[in-house]
Amino acid sequence: MSGSIFGKHFTVSTFGESHGPAIGVIIDGCPSNIPLSKEDIMKNMVRRKPGNTKIATARKESDEIEILSGVFEGKTTGAPICLMIRNEDQRSHNYDHLKDIYRPSHADYTYHLKYENRDYRGGGRASARETAARVAAGSVAMRILDELGIHIKAYTKALGSIVINDNEIDYNEIANNLLSMPHAQKANDALKLIAQMKEEQDSIGGIVECQVTGLPVGIGEPVFDRLDACLGQAIMSINAVKAFEVGEGVKASSMKGSTYNDAFYTTTELDHYGEANYKSHGFSGNAHPLCKRVLKHTNHSGGILGGLSDGSPVVFRAHFKPTPSIAKPQQTLNHNLENVEVSIQGRHDPTVVARAVVVVESMAALTICDLLLRGATSRIDQVKAAYQH
Amino acid sequence: MSGSIFGKHFTVSTFGESHGPAIGVIIDGCPSNIPLSKEDIMKNMVRRKPGNTKIATARKESDEIEILSGVFEGKTTGAPICLMIRNEDQRSHNYDHLKDIYRPSHADYTYHLKYENRDYRGGGRASARETAARVAAGSVAMRILDELGIHIKAYTKALGSIVINDNEIDYNEIANNLLSMPHAQKANDALKLIAQMKEEQDSIGGIVECQVTGLPVGIGEPVFDRLDACLGQAIMSINAVKAFEVGEGVKASSMKGSTYNDAFYTTTELDHYGEANYKSHGFSGNAHPLCKRVLKHTNHSGGILGGLSDGSPVVFRAHFKPTPSIAKPQQTLNHNLENVEVSIQGRHDPTVVARAVVVVESMAALTICDLLLRGATSRIDQVKAAYQH
Amino acid sequence: MSGSIFGKHFTVSTFGESHGPAIGVIIDGCPSNIPLSKEDIMKNMVRRKPGNTKIATARKESDEIEILSGVFEGKTTGAPICLMIRNEDQRSHNYDHLKDIYRPSHADYTYHLKYENRDYRGGGRASARETAARVAAGSVAMRILDELGIHIKAYTKALGSIVINDNEIDYNEIANNLLSMPHAQKANDALKLIAQMKEEQDSIGGIVECQVTGLPVGIGEPVFDRLDACLGQAIMSINAVKAFEVGEGVKASSMKGSTYNDAFYTTTELDHYGEANYKSHGFSGNAHPLCKRVLKHTNHSGGILGGLSDGSPVVFRAHFKPTPSIAKPQQTLNHNLENVEVSIQGRHDPTVVARAVVVVESMAALTICDLLLRGATSRIDQVKAAYQH
């Protein structure tokens, strides 16, 4: 396992198994002098926390973060930040009956063959519990992005066949329901679907959509570390994600260029980044360079052109498969490769999307923060600014 | 631009602009003693080459590869391999009328703001010409995978609304048409659609699907460098890709667990990797461990469980947007942010998918080769084997 | 601070300040199935531990390691290993009088200007306490090297002007004195020198030499990640090291080629790696290929040729400056850039070398382990061996 490090400049290194002593993360490359408190992190941790029996596993975890380093007198010092969360309500014995079973659509079989060594307790390293460390790190990234006026918001776009159309989205509703759905009625329907799934001892997939606003033009590094490519890795690395779309996504493959292309136009209305963008054009002869802002009539591109942010909101979607752990009996194999029937007991979510919303936001924040810091020296004038202010 | 390096162990570093002197790539970390000839590379280069006027730009490039290092007496030496391709038919003057135009859905605007410096000739670094270097490097990766019995095959799954269903695929047809479509009649229909697009001065999107067979179980590095995550970055980094799917992909988000989960079973029929897989279990009490092979009744997972290859074919799809360069007049802005109308002349493909098939294969090969080499020390017995043969 | 990660394949990421809650490390890329206990680590930790008042600071730290992840039922699982050490005897108030002082030859001034934020308590991240995390990680690396028959041994070669000549070394003495010196009488003299330094409120420098045996031929990656280059970074990154030498080291610059060059010869006596080395020649026509072993009459190269291990013992030296913290009054500046006199009270070692011996071993182990794992795929036959055993 040499893949637990993410990012090249703002680098996070995670550790921990579902039923080991603790999980956590080290962040290396965080700039100094960013105000950071435990509360900044906990407010996101609670969004991912298990324990709401309506939609999630009954496992009780306080997910209490301990900041072990890198923060002094309420500010980041520039040193690595280590965030640790003790595992508490482990009930490893719940997994004794699965000790030598390869659960369908789980990582049991592939990990066992790769490492010839299996931590069977709750999925070990492959458990979704690992994403708690991502949320902890993502919270620090979001604090940095806050400082630059960049905001990330994800929500449940669909649960099973209950889909919220673009024109139906009501952002104010997101906080009003357990599923973070931007639509009151559909959130209600979705909760009923979840109840039904529990009754049927089954599970259901869903879609999380994410929007990033306030991003300067030009974030992303050609050609392999494009913003969309890095987001692609980040989002596909979340447990249970099977597809990633940017902007029109899968629809783009059946569209014509004349319909798909986003036409540019200008406006005199300025936003947070308007002025900076124009200055960076180096205009001087132009009469009113600072009074214009480049916009697009449509955003089929999802805010990314040539792999770089284009000033429009960055929009992407993650498709989650249904939770693989279901109580309904399934055929599978054990370590002796004998056919066995398994009914996965224990405490499992009927859907992963509800708790995954904040994980998607976190991975987006980590990706953007890394690219933003790397992009800070794209031009020699930026390098000079860093050392001569 | 600090993103032109891909891979952590089998590392490729590409260079070159559409209308500069040359493009190319250095491969660092290639094992020694792999037979490698110019022909191994050229056979893939011709599949990507422009010049077939029916489906592609009329730009003429021989795409003749020069091997500058790393190969001696027909074999890789372990030293970095540099592959260079001279640019020939550049016609940079074709781009003079676009010199200060931000073409819609192109990278002109974002690159200009990021670097305050624009190589307007044919898109510069953002041009799809850059993918020639990927194919060159990918060809070396494919030679390595060949040695291990791993094979990669991509094809055009859809062009616009012409979609080939899974049960209609005829692999033998792929080589029979310019679009690499595994279906004779639909390939014909697709060629007609392309002719229509040219007539309408428009372009069309499409889907490339890719299958990887022969992969040992366990390729991929948890948790961020999962096989699906790394493929996600690799494929999303290809120009014009807007979505990436593994296995069921976007369909997974509306499925139930009981339907989605792939049930394991065993067979006594052995394939190339069967024996190795069983040995790696360390079975000894079992009566016939080597006579069984683990299979799945379905492959909704697309051959990846927990981010690791599961022994089934790895299946993924890339959704390409329509070519952004169209002759049909479009509204846009120039460098002075004045509204202008642009009709993009020059030599452009009405669709990118035909030539992208081998690019998808190449990026898959680079990704898998990198993860395969990294995974070669997952267990201490593998480390010992490397030094005690 | 984006530099707390070491290694490309066997990757360690450290965290922690001298007076923060804890210090520690994550190891990513450790192969599975290596037996690892807390004792394997603690036996090295005690060698670095403060508390022996004769030679070291009186700070009391149990340096009790907690294994937070990556080990299950006594073996590594392949997952990231997090090792944490709580800070205990911090006495941060001891540093109140230094709060706004730039101590001479310390990192106070440079950190303050770089981060504009200073953790003044005991040096913060720049404290030698950080090396405890290196020893913890190095202990894991040493366990891996043990499995391959590779052994690392460091010792104090000199303290001030007390130098042990090559022909005086008695390895059996190393464990018999607090300074890890391979010479009984000189160790005694050195302890007296330390007592004198304490009395004079002064400190003294020294040399640590390290030998690595059992290394296969060919460890190191040309051209930048040569074994000597990577050791160079590793050793120079230890606090207080001002010079690094391999083999003849500084003497080489005044030597002639005819004197310096090491002549090869063969022997029929086999050692641990003899057989493997010959097999790797691929000899078959040769009568007795396995009965010969390549040796050198001298080892001026220090066991490294062309940046790769050559089968001889790898020998290198680290020169440590005297401890910068001395009680003797010194001239310096405070944060207001006023001239002040400072006498550094607190608990400081009169020399750093005694406790640095195990740190040198640890950094050597981390370096070699990283290069050894990277080198495991140098040839295609090694790659095949990894997947076909």
Added chain:
Amino acid sequence: MSGSIFGKHFTVSTFGESHGPAIGVIIDGCPSNIPLSKEDIMKNMVRRKPGNTKIATARKESDEIEILSGVFEGKTTGAPICLMIRNEDQRSHNYDHLKDIYRPSHADYTYHLKYENRDYRGGGRASARETAARVAAGSVAMRILDELGIHIKAYTKALGSIVINDNEIDYNEIANNLLSMPHAQKANDALKLIAQMKEEQDSIGGIVECQVTGLPVGIGEPVFDRLDACLGQAIMSINAVKAFEVGEGVKASSMKGSTYNDAFYTTTELDHYGEANYKSHGFSGNAHPLCKRVLKHTNHSGGILGGLSDGSPVVFRAHFKPTPSIAKPQQTLNHNLENVEVSIQGRHDPTVVARAVVVVESMAALTICDLLLRGATSRIDQVKAAYQH
């Protein structure tokens, strides 16, 4: 060979063998808008070029650089810069008599065992010819450093036992002799020593010293990527270097703290960075913060404190062993492990230091440029400056 990439942010990837078609380098992460011409590079290439028969190999190489990418209309574009040099005067047949000989103190033996494949022509990848690519890349780094007022100057400090003491250095002499020695008489003596070595069919080692001025305080990334540690790797990775010293270097190990420590003081005289340094203190209450500059009475530290540049000149030394290729007969082995005598004919330098001076400068420039770009986001105010100018 997975080690041909250097740097994490300003990344160079080199390729090429001594007698292959070409050698070269790709630079990824170079900021845009830096004026760069072929002459900027050639002026350094000529300093490394072979052909001066008095001190160097008679091999004739024009070392003509071709800029293949990344520069448009005289400025860097931000895209990867590929620099290529064709090999010309190869005379590979000169090496036929060495085809199956393991030359003493060369990389022949270690490469052969590692890769089981040997490019015997002139040392292949292990040849010092590879350093030409480093000088090409280093020249680009020096252009960037120029923009920031940072200057690097190396010279030959010693040849054999002819050593120039610190108080004898006359910088004006460096350009006046073939050996880049800052002392007229000793340069003369050294040339005579070289003539003698040629006559004796022998070779001689030497010391290159390097000084970096104008560096802002705080360059270097704790804890592993300290400036001294990164320089250590960079310099030790140069062929034939056996020791690396910073500041007092090896002398530090026999010094007392009271003698070694550098005392800080202030001056009212401002230099290039004086103002910036004070501003970065954030002083406001202080009466004349901008009229002071922090200096040290001595520079035993070599300009580095806690691994970060401290505002004093950075001073380090590289010790080069004598050229291993000598005509004097030597005992060695061939591929069959038979004892043979070898007299290395061909065109070899009697010392490597003369041509290595510019290689040392280049590696210093690459190291500093990488750390400088990485350090540009150490504080949140630097990040903001990059995006809000």
